[in-house]
Amino acid sequence: MITRALTLAAGLTGAAGLSQFPEFSQQYMQRLGGAVDELSLQVDRYHADADALGLPLATYLQRLAAEGPLARTQATNMAGDIARHEYLSEALMTLQGAGPFMRAKLATHIGDRAVAERAMESFKPALPLTFEGVTFAGAGFFAGWLALGIALWFLKKSWRTASGFLPSGRRRRTMRHG
Structure with missing residues (x-):
């Protein structure tokens, strides 16, 4: 008994x-979309700065890094922003067209800890x-x-x-x- x-x-x-899970994954996607949008603004600004000097972005970052420790730190941070933007954009594209059952199958794309923690902070369980x-x-x-x-x-x-x-x-x- x-x-x-x-x-x-x-x-x-x-x-x-x-x-x-279905509601949490939906909220995660919303947070992920917001993070991608914000990073897109930054990456677009980096491209605009490089374009203003007539340089490809990769060359711009290399030259910036060669200017000294402060500029090298800035270039490293910018490269990190660009890599994170690419990673999160790919995860968002994978999840966007997926319904809740497919999102469960693609749960590895719900793996960004910072986004998941922010989604969990505002998540309210419901029936x-x-x-x-x-x-x-x-x-x-x-x-x-x-x-x-x-x-x-x-x-x-x-x-x-x-x-x-x-x-x-x-x-x-x-x-x-x-």
Whole structure:
């Protein structure tokens, strides 16, 4: 009876947790889009500065870095902004056309820690009333129920083996030395 109650609780916990994925992934994408937009403004400014000098951006950054420690730091920061812009833009393009089920498959693209932390700060769990939310809740329930059920089965089997009980519940006969 306790096992059933525990596995039900695990299933409900899994359902509650996983049902939040569609909304969280949507909020993550919104934050990701905002980060890409802001970085786009910066990268466009870097291109404009390079264009004003008649240089490709890569050459502009190399020359800037050669001007001294302060300029080298600035060039390194700019290169980091450009690389982050490319990484986040690619992740956003991958996720944009995907629905909630495909976003679950593409969860590795929901991997930018800073964006995820900001999305989590403003995320408010809610009762999922969409098809996707209910589907994720069902999958979460099954996963939680199954995981705890398997864990309890292994614990029960280990306890029986350690205490000398056979799977049928009978004690093993031990030879007495007399």
